[in-house]
Amino acid sequence: MKNILWVVCLFIGITAFSQEKYTLSGIVSEADTGETLFGVNVVIPALETGAITNEYGFYSITLPEGTYDVYFSTIGFATVKNSVTLSENTTLNNALAIDTQQLDEVIIKTDIEALNIRKPEMSVNRLTAETIKKIPVVLGEKDVIKAITLLPGVTNAGEGASGFNVRGGAADQNLILLDEATLYNSSHLFGFFSVFNPDAIKDLTLYKGGIPARYGGRISSVLDIYQKDGNKKQFKANGGIGLVASRLLLEGPIKKDTASFLVGGRSSYAHLFLPLFDNDNIAYFYDLNTKISYNLNEKNRIFLSGYFGRDVFSIADSFSNNFGNATINLRWNHIFNDKLFSNLSLIYSDYYYGLELNFVEFDFDSGIQNFNLKYDFTHYLSDNLKLQYGLNGIYYQFNPGEINPTTETSGINPFKLTDKYATENALYADAEIEVTDQLSVQAGLRFSTFNRLGQDALNVYSNDNPILYNSDLDIYQKATPIDTISFKRSETIKSFANLEPRIAAAFQLNETSSVKASYNRTAQYIHLISNTTSPTPFDIYAPSGKFIEPQLADQVAAGFFKKFENYSFEVETFYKTVSNRLDYVDDADLIANDAVEQILLNGEARAYGLELLFRKTEGKLTGWIAYTLSKSEQRTPGRTTEEIGINNGQWYNSAWDKPHDISVTAQYELNKKWSFSANGIYQTGRPSTFPNGQYEFNNIVVPVYEARNSSRLAAFHHIDIAATWTPKPNNPKRWKSEWVFSVYNIYNRRNAASLSFRENTDIGQNEAVRLSIFGIIPAITYNFKF
Numbered sequence: 001m002k003n004i005l006w007v008v009c010l011f012i013g014i015t016a017f018s019q020e021k022y023t024l025s026g027i028v029s030e031a032d033t034g035e036t037l038f039g040v041n042v043v044i045p046a047l048e049t050g051a052i053t054n055e056y057g058f059y060s061i062t063l064p065e066g067t068y069d070v071y072f073s074t075i076g077f078a079t080v081k082n083s084v085t086l087s088e089n090t091t092l093n094n095a096l097a098i099d100t101q102q103l104d105e106v107i108i109k110t111d112i113e114a115l116n117i118r119k120p121e122m123s124v125n126r127l128t129a130e131t132i133k134k135i136p137v138v139l140g141e142k143d144v145i146k147a148i149t150l151l152p153g154v155t156n157a158g159e160g161a162s163g164f165n166v167r168g169g170a171a172d173q174n175l176i177l178l179d180e181a182t183l184y185n186s187s188h189l190f191g192f193f194s195v196f197n198p199d200a201i202k203d204l205t206l207y208k209g210g211i212p213a214r215y216g217g218r219i220s221s222v223l224d225i226y227q228k229d230g231n232k233k234q235f236k237a238n239g240g241i242g243l244v245a246s247r248l249l250l251e252g253p254i255k256k257d258t259a260s261f262l263v264g265g266r267s268s269y270a271h272l273f274l275p276l277f278d279n280d281n282i283a284y285f286y287d288l289n290t291k292i293s294y295n296l297n298e299k300n301r302i303f304l305s306g307y308f309g310r311d312v313f314s315i316a317d318s319f320s321n322n323f324g325n326a327t328i329n330l331r332w333n334h335i336f337n338d339k340l341f342s343n344l345s346l347i348y349s350d351y352y353y354g355l356e357l358n359f360v361e362f363d364f365d366s367g368i369q370n371f372n373l374k375y376d377f378t379h380y381l382s383d384n385l386k387l388q389y390g391l392n393g394i395y396y397q398f399n400p401g402e403i404n405p406t407t408e409t410s411g412i413n414p415f416k417l418t419d420k421y422a423t424e425n426a427l428y429a430d431a432e433i434e435v436t437d438q439l440s441v442q443a444g445l446r447f448s449t450f451n452r453l454g455q456d457a458l459n460v461y462s463n464d465n466p467i468l469y470n471s472d473l474d475i476y477q478k479a480t481p482i483d484t485i486s487f488k489r490s491e492t493i494k495s496f497a498n499l500e501p502r503i504a505a506a507f508q509l510n511e512t513s514s515v516k517a518s519y520n521r522t523a524q525y526i527h528l529i530s531n532t533t534s535p536t537p538f539d540i541y542a543p544s545g546k547f548i549e550p551q552l553a554d555q556v557a558a559g560f561f562k563k564f565e566n567y568s569f570e571v572e573t574f575y576k577t578v579s580n581r582l583d584y585v586d587d588a589d590l591i592a593n594d595a596v597e598q599i600l601l602n603g604e605a606r607a608y609g610l611e612l613l614f615r616k617t618e619g620k621l622t623g624w625i626a627y628t629l630s631k632s633e634q635r636t637p638g639r640t641t642e643e644i645g646i647n648n649g650q651w652y653n654s655a656w657d658k659p660h661d662i663s664v665t666a667q668y669e670l671n672k673k674w675s676f677s678a679n680g681i682y683q684t685g686r687p688s689t690f691p692n693g694q695y696e697f698n699n700i701v702v703p704v705y706e707a708r709n710s711s712r713l714a715a716f717h718h719i720d721i722a723a724t725w726t727p728k729p730n731n732p733k734r735w736k737s738e739w740v741f742s743v744y745n746i747y748n749r750r751n752a753a754s755l756s757f758r759e760n761t762d763i764g765q766n767e768a769v770r771l772s773i774f775g776i777i778p779a780i781t782y783n784f785k786f
Contacts, residue, residue: 022086023380025060025338028053028072031095034232034257038203039126040074040096048437049383052119055226056301056333058341060380072096075617076130089338091298118508120432120442122516122559123209123572125151129201134667134677136722136742141245141781144204145186145194148223150663150679152572152611152626153208155656158686158716158753159773162187165656166208167574168607168632169220172528172541173551176223179291179305181327184351184368184541186223188285188311189268195309195325199238199249200264200289202226209557209574210504210518213428213444214376214388219522219553219578227305229293230260238785244268245285254292264289282320285311301333323353339380347372361410366401366417368541370394388444389429396422396526400540400594417594421453421489422543424525430502438508446500450525452545454487459595466547466597467585469643476585478598494546498523517558524551527582529596540596547597549580566618571611578605583636583646601646603636605654623666632657646708653687653709660684672729678721685713691757694766703757713752718745737784748776 028040036057043050044061046068051061065086073079077096084092125148132147145164149156153167163171163186176183178196186195207215207222215222228251235252249264267286287309294302307327314320332344349370356363376390400417430444459466459481468479487493504518525544544550559572581603588599609630616622637649665679687709694703722742750772760767 020065021062021382022065023060023062023089023338024070024084024086024092025058025089025335025380026091026093027057028059028094028096029057030077031097032231032233033236033251034095034260035202035229037074037077037096038226040072040077043071043073044068045071051380051383054341054378056341056343058333058335058378060339060341062339062380062383076128091338117512117514117561117563118434118438118440118506120440120504120506120516121210122504122506122518122561123153123207123557123574125206125208126203127206128203129198132198132201132204134675134722134724135665135679136677136720137744141193141242142198143194144196144198144201144225148204148206150624150626150665150681151206152613152628152661153574153609153630154206155628155658155661155683157191157656159191159751162191166206166221167555167576167609168605168630168654168657169576169578170528170654170656172530173218173220173524173553174223175215175218175221176225178225178307178327179227179303179329180331180345180372180374181307181329181347182217182349182370182372183307183325183327184349185323185325188287188309189283189313193245193268193285195287195307196225197247197249197264197266197287197289199240199247200227200262200291202228209520209555209572210442211502211520211522212388212442213430213446213500213502214390216426216428216446216448216500216522217394217424217524217526219524219551227289227291228262229303230262230291232257232260232293232295236785238783240781240783242781243779249289254294257295259292259294262289262291281316282312282314285309285324287324299335303329303331303333305329305331317358319355319357319359321353321355324351326350326352341378341380343374343376345372345374345376347374356406358406360412361407362403362405362412364401364403365399366540367399369397369399384434386432387429388432391427392425394424396420396424396543398422398541398543400542418455418457420455420543420545422525422545423451423453425449425451440506440508442502442504444502446502448498448500448523448525450496450544450550452493452495452543454489454491454493456486457484458487458493458546459483459597460485464546466595467599467601469638469640471642474644475587476599476601478595481595494544496523496525496544496550498550498552512564513560513562515558515560517556519554519556522553522555524553527551529582529584529593529600540593542596548582548600549602551578551580551582553578566616568613568615568617570613570615573608573610575608576606578634581605581634581636583634585646601636601639603634603646605632605634607632607654620669621666623664626661626663626665628661629659630657630661631659648707650707652707655687655709657687657709658684673726675724675726676722677724678719680717680719682715682717685715685752687712688755690755690768713755716751718749718751719747720744721746735784735786737782740781740783742779742781744777744779745774746776750775 029036038055040053042059051059053059067085070082070084072094080094133142135147137143137146148154155165157163176186204225230251232253237250239248245268247266251262253260265288268284289307291305310322310324312322328348330346334342352367354365372394374392379387398420403415405412426448428446432442434440460483461479462482466479468477470477500521502520506514506516508514527542529540529542555576557574562569582600583603584599612627615624632654633651634654635651636646638645661683663681667677669675688711689705689708690711691703692706724738724740726738752770753773754771756769
């Protein structure tokens, strides 16, 4: 009885001295446009706590009853202070005005930095559209992809090559999202430009590791980009006129403070001048960004966004091709209550590639389509616990290729590679927990499944072995199908299921520094079948199935993070392994191949490295220095002790292995009229395979090649500069303009895109021929807005 009385008294005492807790929530937007703001710090200094707005500007935090000063702050905007009395659940929306002045209140700035330091998030980089626009790039066109390759752990595939590589991974291992829709090709004109119009972009986040459980389907990285919603206050326009391309963006209210539209277009036009030089070749691109947003009420918002882009390329009367992405996304944001936020999305994505060969009189079409349904929830259970959970389902249709004659006399018979179908489904849950004042943890689990659906004419092989090893010649050969079998679309040929755990932790050493660590497992069910070092429009996506296993990656990372008054320093180390990494056998024919299983073997890959990032975040001079020391390798041993595998089963450099990668980026604001920027890049040369001998057989010279990727091209490096002149920075009129003068590769470095070998018929000797894409390129761009 005494024990029971003691428990009752203790309970009464705790209740008497405890405080009621209430939830403060709301949406933070930009004052001038009504655009919601992602990553705004909501700080309560008295309690040394706070929150950060999500991708749609929503925040929620649970606090004890009382009166508090609440600060809303983010880089580039004036800090807003509100005094709030919490005696019930309260909604507090806020609008921040643009302000280029530095923060004066040191205590608030320190608290904001402490929030970022203790957040359990690592291997993540964020860039705003304004930062991207200040980086000088080729031909004067601001470029998202070029900007992220200046970050540690990210490299490009070379000049004139599309895609990017993250932590030793292939380009197809990156999930690229634009307003949640998947893009399968991120470049225009074979890598000269990216598909992202910088005027239409709100912000981007690159996850190199510690990938949250809500993302799946790729094993190297996630590039998550959101478009602007459109100005809900007033009509505005901005654009630019350059030497090879121009752009225009229009946005404004459909109904003030309630509904808005955004439409932006870009196009290149250098091909229009080619006829002046008796050149019949054509190469240009165009794209269109659109968005409509509508606030139904305080708890419901609807968005309809889309992207359409095309590249057109032709050489005289020989051939022509066009390719590009198209996406549509219908989204519904709903606030159930002050603690529960949801987003429902219905997404369509399409990638198309078309090639017409006039000299042989046929055309070739291929592509991939998917329909994606996502339902995501963010649940703020308390100020120490946030849950994110949801589900998504994707339906794929793969068109590997179709050939049709273009004339009746072409002699080409119509030929259709077999279409393939699949579904990918997932359930996920993420928990972000503040265990103590110093320790924060983010733990998640994703359960993904992949079903290869029925198709026509699936090959059947003896012993289910589509590729044979010839021990006499030490080569792999295609197995001859013994039959084909057709399935109904509703049937499942092969199914896969994977658990993908994710965990990250941050331990705060003091107010300005912390250590972090993460582990994540990811699964990738679709594969880019390619034997090139960077994606090309002709590459084919293939789903996992009876003969192709999904790729599985495990990555661990650890890092140290330090904030100074105007600087920050980050160092991270990582180790990643990949199983079921596909590799093609020697002399493989990948083009228009309806049985790619006959030329592919399963292997493994690994990558590890050290990344350093030093930033200067405030003052007239800002920028960063990034350095990566890394190694990326892969291996495909024989399936039996008799087989030699690929490269004799030994580890060899992956095509994107670049041990040393350093980049420097700087912006300097001289005054209101003039600003300057520069960046420099140095990378170890890309691995290549060169011939090291030859022999003659039946009067034919046959080259003998060295071990795969055992040589390298010369080191890749260049320096770019730009100056921006604003003639009338204080012009009270709505029309504002600026001139951007830039020089790409100021010392005219002729970086090698490739090295080929041929016989010089004049001297009868073999010679190496270097292909270089760019030398020095000056450019002028006129930007305007009103």
